[in-house]
Amino acid sequence: MKEEREHQNILVTKDLAIGYKQSKKDTLCLLSDINLTIRKGEMVCLLGPNGAGKSTLMRTIAGIQSPLDGCTLVEGIPIRDRNFKEIAQLLSIVLTERINVGNLTVYHIVSLGRHPYTSWMGKLSDADNEKIKWALEQVGLLHYANHYINQLSDGERQRVMIAKALAQDTPLIMLDEPTAHLDLPNRVEIMRLLHRLARETNKAILMSTHELDLALQAADLIWLMARNQPVKVGAPEDLVLNGSIEDTFQNKSFNFDRKTGNFIMNYQKKQTIQLLGNDVMGFWTQRALSREGYQVTCEQVGDCCVKLIEETMKWEIHQNGSVTCCNSIQELIACLKETLHTN
Numbered sequence: 001m002k003e004e005r006e007h008q009n010i011l012v013t014k015d016l017a018i019g020y021k022q023s024k025k026d027t028l029c030l031l032s033d034i035n036l037t038i039r040k041g042e043m044v045c046l047l048g049p050n051g052a053g054k055s056t057l058m059r060t061i062a063g064i065q066s067p068l069d070g071c072t073l074v075e076g077i078p079i080r081d082r083n084f085k086e087i088a089q090l091l092s093i094v095l096t097e098r099i100n101v102g103n104l105t106v107y108h109i110v111s112l113g114r115h116p117y118t119s120w121m122g123k124l125s126d127a128d129n130e131k132i133k134w135a136l137e138q139v140g141l142l143h144y145a146n147h148y149i150n151q152l153s154d155g156e157r158q159r160v161m162i163a164k165a166l167a168q169d170t171p172l173i174m175l176d177e178p179t180a181h182l183d184l185p186n187r188v189e190i191m192r193l194l195h196r197l198a199r200e201t202n203k204a205i206l207m208s209t210h211e212l213d214l215a216l217q218a219a220d221l222i223w224l225m226a227r228n229q230p231v232k233v234g235a236p237e238d239l240v241l242n243g244s245i246e247d248t249f250q251n252k253s254f255n256f257d258r259k260t261g262n263f264i265m266n267y268q269k270k271q272t273i274q275l276l277g278n279d280v281m282g283f284w285t286q287r288a289l290s291r292e293g294y295q296v297t298c299e300q301v302g303d304c305c306v307k308l309i310e311e312t313m314k315w316e317i318h319q320n321g322s323v324t325c326c327n328s329i330q331e332l333i334a335c336l337k338e339t340l341h342t343n
């Protein structure tokens with residue numbers, strides 16, 4: 001069983017140490033004894049706060065930066081001492097930078113992925129052209145093949161770069177913050193695309209990202225990095241349940257909500273107020289009240305209470321036998337300020 005699982009390994013880091021040689025005597029070792037694996041068809045998200053060492057780890061795995069110790073193997077082949085062409089047949093990299101090559105067509109850019117396989121003249125064979133079309137089809141951009149890259153949106157450009165990596169046909173695809181410049185729908189789309197590609201192509205996908213919420217939903221495994229601590233590895237849900245996510249991103253300005261996987265801002269509370277009603281309307285009302293500095297409870301406190309009327313989507317403030325009806329959360333907050341004389 002163990003042998004079978006090892007057979008599935010695409011990426012293995014073996015006693016890897018990462019960091020920077022600053023002078024002959026001086027070395028900054030960010031982390032050592034890194035032993036990590038990614039198996040066929042797995043999508044792994046590398047998460048961690050700024051400065052944890054994510055880029056350094058990604059660069060070292062990809063052979064762009066030398067390890068201080070140890071090595072990385074892709075399909076059992078050590079990256080160290082391989083030439084550019086050999087590495088390009090083992091792993092492809094999609095970088096964060098916005099692509100600005102206006103006079104190249106989408107097809108041309110994706111065809112660059114075939115360079116590790118073509119002769120020095122770069123002539124594409126029929127099989128290369130088939131691979132390029134397949135890659136474009138996978139990312140849903142075949143119909144844009146003859147468009148210039150500057151005619152595309154940021155989300156589409158990112159999909160072009162993923163197609164280039166697919167055309168390169170490597171067992172491992174690495175992406176450095178692939179959703180960095182995208183709006184929410186495109187961020188979700190790219191994550192869904194990468195997850196599907198890992199499953200359907202059986203490739204291993206490793207991406208560094210700051211998108212905690214999306215990573216928690218889409219990744220098969222999370223590698224969680226924090227400065228001077230061993231990388232924590234696990235299914236997203238395990239890392240939430242065992243408190244690792246919370247510990248890594250601990251901050252006094254916000255709390256990690258294990259129930260929803262979201263961060264919730266901490267506001268200074270000045271008053272406690274009773275809120276009657278739950279569900280969606282209750283959730284958003286509680287968020288607004290919390291932002292205004294109210295500690296919300298379902299217990300009776302004082303003589304004031306907010307009651308939700310879900311059928312009509314109205315809010316009632318009950319105080320000392322009188323009722324004030326509000327038509328929106330904005331109105332509710334204004335009325336509460338007047339009623340309770342808070343600012």
Ligand SMILES: Nc1ncnc2c1ncn2[C@@H]1O[C@H](COP(=O)(O)OP(=O)(O)OP(=O)(O)O)[C@@H](O)[C@H]1O
Nearest residue numbers: 020022028030048049050051052053054055056057
């Ligand atoms: N060329 C370098 N020489 C020396 N130290 C470096 C060099 N590049 C980065 N570092 C240091 O290594 C540490 C990790 O940096 P790295 O860029 O890998 O972190 P990161 O997790 O990718 O951060 P971010 O999320 O901000 O991109 C930082 O303290 C950084 O200052």
